[in-house]
Amino acid sequence: MTIKLYCFGESGNSYKAALALQLSGLAWEPVYVDFFNGETRAPEYRQTVNTLGEAPVMVDGDLRLSQSGVIQQYVTDKTGKFGGTTEAERYEVLRWVLWDNHKLSSMAGMTRFLMNFLPEDKRPTEVIGFNQARLKAAYQLLNSHLEGRDWIVGTGVTNADLSCCGYLYYPEPFGFDRAEWPHIDAWLTRLSEQPGWKHPYDLMPGNPSDRA
Numbered sequence: 001m002t003i004k005l006y007c008f009g010e011s012g013n014s015y016k017a018a019l020a021l022q023l024s025g026l027a028w029e030p031v032y033v034d035f036f037n038g039e040t041r042a043p044e045y046r047q048t049v050n051t052l053g054e055a056p057v058m059v060d061g062d063l064r065l066s067q068s069g070v071i072q073q074y075v076t077d078k079t080g081k082f083g084g085t086t087e088a089e090r091y092e093v094l095r096w097v098l099w100d101n102h103k104l105s106s107m108a109g110m111t112r113f114l115m116n117f118l119p120e121d122k123r124p125t126e127v128i129g130f131n132q133a134r135l136k137a138a139y140q141l142l143n144s145h146l147e148g149r150d151w152i153v154g155t156g157v158t159n160a161d162l163s164c165c166g167y168l169y170y171p172e173p174f175g176f177d178r179a180e181w182p183h184i185d186a187w188l189t190r191l192s193e194q195p196g197w198k199h200p201y202d203l204m205p206g207n208p209s210d211r212a
Contacts, residue, residue, distance in 0.1 A: 003028040005071075006049055006057040008035050009206035010117075012109050012167035014056040016068040018203050020075045020082060020162050021058075022196050032205040036117070068166070069097045072159040082159045092153045096160035104138045107131050108167035112174035116208070132175035139181050146183035150190060157194060165191055169199055172208070 005021060007014035007030050014033075021028040033055045039045050040053045050057045050066050057064065058071045065071050076083035084090040111131040114123055142164060145152065152160040168176060168188055178185040191197065201207045 001027075001061055004031050004059045005029070006031045006033050006055050006059070007204045007206075008033045008055060009201045009204040010170075010208065011035065011055055011204075011206075012105060012112075012170065012200070013068045014204060015169075015200040016105075016163050016166040017056040017058060017071040018200075019165075019197070020072045020159065022198060022203060023157065023162070023194055024075045024079045024081050025196070026075065026079065030204050035206075036211060069101060069159070069163060072097070072162060076159060082157060082162060084154055084158055085156075089154045089158070093158045093160045096152050097163045100160075100163040100166070104135070104142070104164060105166045107135045107138065108174055108176065111135065112167060112170065112172055115174050116172040135175050139176065139184065143181040143183045146187050149183075150187070152187075157191065161187070161191055 003021060003026055005014070005018055005028055007018055011033075018028075018030065033039055033045075035055065040050075040055060046053050050064075052066060054066060056068055056071060057066045058074065060074075063074075065074055072082065075081065082093075084093045111128055114128050114131075142152075151157060152164060165188060167174070168178075168184070169192070178188065192199075
């Protein structure tokens, strides 16, 4: 049975789940969520897809899951991939996924939205500046951690990598320049060289150019 992932290309959180499914080799297909025209806020979506009004949502038979980290863990449980090879690594992977959700992706996603998907006259300059300062601290930590390492945890791709990369391939400006962070840059390149990897706009339907 083919797994369905409700997602849209502009969503870094959707990308985390889609990339885990893609690299795992599981049979899956995207279901486009028209976020920018309010689909996730509609009563029908909340009643039939996700009561939280969010994407991504994964459906595998009778099982329905939301939150990218939960979906990533489901992929791990189903395939044995991306979860680490020892008990210590499994907890370390979880630690980085939670760190990313709180310190990196949450700030990157919000800042990118404020800078690119709001009308220019409604962009809160002070909030953007504050968020970018927090992001810089996160980049510094991740860049230092990746010095001398190929992957965030262990010797292969894990959910730590698939979570932390969620927003870092997007072209829209939000205060991240790969050239300024050489260890992050090399890590992103390694990840993009994995068999089956695709850029978020190639992996999922939905692109800012669709609304241009």
